[in-house]
Amino acid sequence: MPLSLSTSREVGRPAAARPTPAARLQAWLPRLVLAPSAAVSLCFVYGFMLWTFVLSLTNSRMLPSYDFVGFAQYARLMANDRWWVASTNLVLFGGLFIAICLVLGALLAILLDQRIRQEGALRTLYLYPMALSFIVTGVAWKWLLNPSLGLEAMVRGWGFEGFRFDWLVNPDMAVYTLVIAAVWQASGFVMALFLAGLRGIDDSIIKAAQLDGASLPRIYWRVVLPCLRPVVFSAVMILAHIAIKSFDLVVALTGGGPGYASDLPATFMYAHAFNRAQIGLGSASAMLMLGGVLAILVPYLYSELRSRKHG
């Protein structure tokens, strides 16, 4: 439809002839179609973020109120032992989860990339945990890690009476069980990302390195992995979000326990805002979580946009 295209281009020009209604509609149609979703996300995402921020400045308890108390809720949060346990846990859990997933994912991808037989079947096998929800993962690992039901009981049943694996019920180790379950779930996905990246690398680079006499590990370390930097970047972004938002895994696997030893900020926020009638304190913790997400997202967007400009 070259005719309508040309008229639609002329819409913006003041001196052009009057556009037909159809052309005007065509010019406005994209905006009209996008408007509802834009309005919805403005209201329900950004609007509610703003509302949460407003609530975090009030002394809201069971229902929202608008008695402003400044940053008192943030001060209370900073004085709350449980919040610090939750934050420390997030750093531990997030750091280990991302690092182990990346290493394991890259390793699996490289091994799968060796033109082995049954690659498709193996790939599906490793990717499959991603199809489960964290609730299922959590419950399954809860049974596996429970000392009187799972691994410990099984190994003891084989006759190794001294075997101990009680991380799930040990307050100092419980947070690491979250790492185990989350890594099991997500490393297959990271593997898929890396595999796609590996397949995208130009064979001629590797062949050139081979001609220069580089060994296989050296080729991977010095040639292939540097090519995969964008993959690492996107994997980190995705994993970081999963880590910060982790809620269902904690609820299903440890319930935040023993005590509140494996609490994460998301479960802290839920418990205070919804179960304990402390909406103000819950909102303050939600705002700090948002701050955490932004601290990761903003540099990412910045570098992404900058590299696009250069590209």
Next chain:
Amino acid sequence: MPASVRFRSVMPRPTLLGLAVAGALGASAATQAGEVEVLHWWTSGGEAQAASVLKELVEAEGHAWQDFAVAGGGGETAMTVLKSRAMSGNPPSAAQIKGPEIQEWGELGLLGELDEVAEAAAWDSLLPPRVAEIMRHDGHYVAVPVNVHRVNWLWGNPEVLAAAGVEMPTSFDELFDAAEAIRAAGHVPLAHGGQPWQDATLFETVVLAEGGEDFYRRALVELDPEALGSDTMIQALTTFKRLRELMDEGMPGRDWNVATAMVINGVAAMQLMGDWAKGEFTAAGLAAGEEYLCAPAPGTESAFTFNIDSLAMFRVTEAADLAAQHDLARLVLEPTFQETFNLAKGSIPARTDLDMSAFDACAQASMADFQAAADNGGLVPSMAHGMAVRADVQGALFDIVTNYFNSSGMSAEQAAERLVRAAQATY
């Protein structure tokens, strides 16, 4: 225009009839046919059945019953739904709210008065004063009690106890002695689930046993810093922590009914839990007093830690709906519902004048203790079940109790100090 004239002449008769019919309907609607919407979380088998009894009773009065059951999470989900409904200005006419939360909703000005119903049915004489106090806001009845759960129960498996050669203990010292024999016989002495509310249930029972009713009230209801930091509290915390040695390793995170199942199938000897545990024993086909034992928690015979479910009534404007709401409130406390509901739920009726012959031995003992405790001042509200303090204070206490119980690094003195700080920090 003959046709039209004829038509007009015919008109009045059916209209009169219609008016008469409409008038009759309208009159009955004004006095009776209202609607009650009841938010509750009685969704498990027996409970749902019991709730449908109430529905039938309300419908027999000519009102419409709109069921608003929200399952899950011990009522947490239901509370979230209730809050959003209340915020949008459209609360249900009645909701399952209990303890100090009734006061919070009352302070928001959302609850309606039931004084008329209460006076007509003489609630003041039916309910023990401590229970009536909870149902009132600002001197007016705003809620009606549905049942009374006793929290300080000890449940036992008679076969396991006999195998170990011990009786149901009546003090914590006896419990620790019995535990050694039970361990030696190859059983877990005490079944427990390591969830914050279960830890807190254990804790409040120990506090009650070590300090008595007055101390319990000062420490866990009035949050008196002096009581919370006292030697008695430190002693209670020490005993509480010792209980951990009587449990198995897989305890953290376990649900209470799984722990009850351990007692039922003989893995464990005893469990400290409220009388809702009875539902599990009954479902397993065991007879109270013979195939499973119930006794007041060690050292708390004279006291009764109560956990009362109640329906709070929200303010309604329509006269018909108000009549329906009042009928609902009246029916809840009448013997028919109290008996059916509590038989199904394992609890006891909230009024003390009912014939208990249909109930099992444990419930009868519970009622006798309830009456005795109401007379001698032994009735105390359960902190662990949201009857004693507001949700935020309760949460702060839970955090300390469960953290102390599970971590090896905190001493009883430190825990008591934290309790004092938590009590002072609440506003």
